[in-house]
Amino acid sequence: MAKGILLVNLGSPDSPSPKDVKKYLGEFLMDERVIDLPIVARTLLVKGIILNTRPKASAAAYQKIWWEEGSPLIVLSERLQEKVQQKVDYPVALAMRYGSMTIKKGLQELVDQGCTEIKTIPLYPQFAMATTETIDVKVDELVAEHFPGVTITRTPAFYKREDYINVLSKSIGEVLNDLDYEHILFSYHGVPERHIRKSDITNGNCKMNGKCCFKKGSKQHEFCYRHQCEITTVNVAKKLGLKNGTYSTTFQSRLGFDPWLKPYTDRTIERMGKEGIKKMAIVTPAFVSDCLETLEEIAMEGEEIFHEMGGKEFTVIPCLNERDDFAEVLSSIVKEWATPETKNV
Template sequence: MKKGILLVNLGSPDSPSPKDVKKYLGEFLMDKRVIDVPLWARTLLVKGIILNTRPKQSAAAYKKIWWDEGSPLIVLSEKLQDKVQEKLEMPVALAMRYGSMTIKKGFQELVDKGCTEIKTIPLYPQFAMATTETIDVKVDELVSEHFPGVKITRTPAFYHREDYIKVLSKSIAEKLEGLDYEHILFSYHGVPERHIRKSDITNGNCKMDGKCCFKKGSKQHEFCYRHQCEITTVNVAKALGMKNGTYSTSFQSRLGFDPWLQPYTDRTIERLGKAGIKKMAIVTPAFVSDCLETLEEIAMEGEELFHEVGGKDFTVIPCLNDREDFAQVIANIAEEWTPVKKSLTV
């Protein structure tokens, strides 16, 4: 059996035009694991309201961060794929959950190269219903309908891997070297609180009070996004020797009126600035590739908000992107499934 690796990231519009953004948002937001309400309600919300109001605004935001080569997320993911491929003898393909670079195309590319066993690696360090789970479900559908002879191996969340924490910590330390920052904010993509409850395999053990996130041995931690974000922060803070009170965790990009994970990033930035913090840094560990949420929402809107409330220096730490040592982490994940060409230390 020939093996292959399929890296899967979120996706992007084909261009920053309102037409392409509308098409992309339609596919993304109609996913029942992204907006998890009954179909009639999701259709009314997405097609009746959001797609008639948001595409033009989102297109303007995409234009601010669009590169000559294309979407930053796509370009950076392709560069990461190339570097991972250099470390592996087996084929490495890249796909997106939404957009024109479909998972089906990624599978077909590997199958055409003779692969009958594929390991999927979602490029999300933390598990979430709206990210990792929707990839897994889509993969199952495609295998059943189009690739019945392909054996799939899944990759669990890698937020707690020592090599990942080491690389993430190193990337932060390099950016902050020589800077006299007062606070570092770990901003993760937000999800509705009900997503956490739906992913709770213990059927009610999660109390949404923040306490069970740090309880050792809890079974629901394997699928608890909030726990995995909190522990990512804790492990990085420990690796960098950060003192309590000099760092915190927040959640960004909420949508609608239902309660989402708190504290919210924009309100936290505002609170820190009003509290007298003049120099802060921000890192976004839920994303491995810089994208709209990091380049526009954080690096532009976040900095503007910080300055409005009296802040001075706002340092944005890049995502891991196509760092050589991060590519090695992904290769290490593959190595645990099948040997790689080289064994390098991070």
């Protein structure tokens, strides 16, 4: 069986125009694993309210971060794809869960090259319903409908791989080593608390109090986004030798009025500014590619909040993007699958 690799990231509007942003948001927010409400309620919320109010503001945000080459997330993902392709002996395609670079197109590209055994690699270190799971489900649907002769192998969350932690730590350390900072925030994309409960395969063992995140051997950790974020921070802090009290984990980008994972990034930035922190660094390990949430929400809005509260220096550490060592991590994942005798990291 001929092997192929499909890298999958979130996606982007085709342009920062309100029309294209509205189309993109419609597809994204109508996903039942993103806004997990019954179809009628979800339709009323998204099509009746959000798509009539949010596209213009979101388009303005995209316009602030849009590159001459296009969407930063798309451009950076394409650069990463090229580097992974240089390191492996199998065709590597790139797709987005939302937008015009569809997963169907990515699968078709590989099938056209004769691939019948495809490994999908969601570009998310941590598992979540609204990221990894929606990609896996969409791939299964497309294969069943359009590519019945294709065998799919999924990639589990790679948040605790030693090589990934080494690369993430190195990317952070390269900035911190030359920086005089008082506190570093590890800001992860937020999800509603109910998503954590829905992903709990132990049917209620998750207490949402933060304690079970650190309980060794818990079966739900395989699919617990909160645990995986917390452990990512712990492992990086250990690798870098960060002192207790100089770092913390927060969650950004919430929508609606239901409780989301806490503490919230924006409120933490505000609080620390008020408490007298003058020099802050922030990294976003839930994203491997810089995008709207890192370039605008954190680097622009976050810095504005910090300065308004009296903070002076606000340093945003880039995502892994197209780093050679991160491409090497992904190529190792591929090689371990293609040659099972390869030792797992």
